[in-house]
Amino acid sequence: xxxxxxxxxxxxxxxxxxxxxxxxxxxxxxxxxxxxxxxxxxxxxxxxxxxxxxxxxxxxxxxxxxxxxxxxxxxxxxxxxxxxxxxxxxxxxxxxxxxxxxxxxxxxxxxxxxxxxxxxxxxxxxxxxxxxxxxxxxxxxxxxxxxxxxxxxxxxxxxxxxxxxxxxxxxxxxxxxxxxxxxxxxxxxxxxxxxxxxxxxxxxxxxxxxxxxxxxxxxxxxxxxxxxxxxxxxxxxxxxxxxxxxxxxxxxxxxxx
Numbered sequence: 001x002x003x004x005x006x007x008x009x010x011x012x013x014x015x016x017x018x019x020x021x022x023x024x025x026x027x028x029x030x031x032x033x034x035x036x037x038x039x040x041x042x043x044x045x046x047x048x049x050x051x052x053x054x055x056x057x058x059x060x061x062x063x064x065x066x067x068x069x070x071x072x073x074x075x076x077x078x079x080x081x082x083x084x085x086x087x088x089x090x091x092x093x094x095x096x097x098x099x100x101x102x103x104x105x106x107x108x109x110x111x112x113x114x115x116x117x118x119x120x121x122x123x124x125x126x127x128x129x130x131x132x133x134x135x136x137x138x139x140x141x142x143x144x145x146x147x148x149x150x151x152x153x154x155x156x157x158x159x160x161x162x163x164x165x166x167x168x169x170x171x172x173x174x175x176x177x178x179x180x181x182x183x184x185x186x187x188x189x190x191x192x193x194x195x196x197x198x199x200x201x202x203x204x205x206x207x208x209x210x211x212x213x214x215x216x217x218x219x220x221x222x223x224x225x226x227x228x229x230x231x232x233x234x235x236x237x238x239x240x241x242x243x244x245x246x247x248x249x250x251x252x253x254x255x256x257x
Contacts, residue, residue, distance in 0.1 A: 085115050086118075208228075212225050
């Protein structure tokens, strides 16, 4: 098992280094999971990691090279199936197309190798690894330089985002023009009833709509199941939402292109 952990640590380190060279990440920004949802490595902030975990049920449905992209603030979380057994997530400020080109290249470079390292290891026994942070690494590698007056902040500045090559940018633009991926993420509104009495007091088409608001179906799915137009279902939900009888919750959905 120690050999497996060493092998995985080495691959994660190389993945992180390659993404840094591209400028997709700086000090942190990647996570590696098994397709079954076990975390192997993550240096993501806890809030981003929690968002990522929402998509664990979707991991097995991704084919190698397929991805999910989620916008979080000014950055994008890109989740791609790297190999038969591994999922790579990158939290980046770079253009999605540019990062996708690099991530697809990583499949060829590391996907098969990673699967070989994990070959014969059951999901529960796949090790979680911890790497030194880039700040710690910089501190170790620049001990002598700091004695000469160079600060950690200066070291970090030197390790900031590097530029991508013209060829990579051209490939990324072409990739974006064709498709962003085989799967994508959308946000839907899911109505959740807060006061069950509204169902009992309603009748006809409205009652049918409310009975289908189970906290799982989106407004569109409720409308289709009830056999009514989308805007009629939306009107019912928003009217009760204004009365605080229903809460409309934004939830992600993975759709096939």
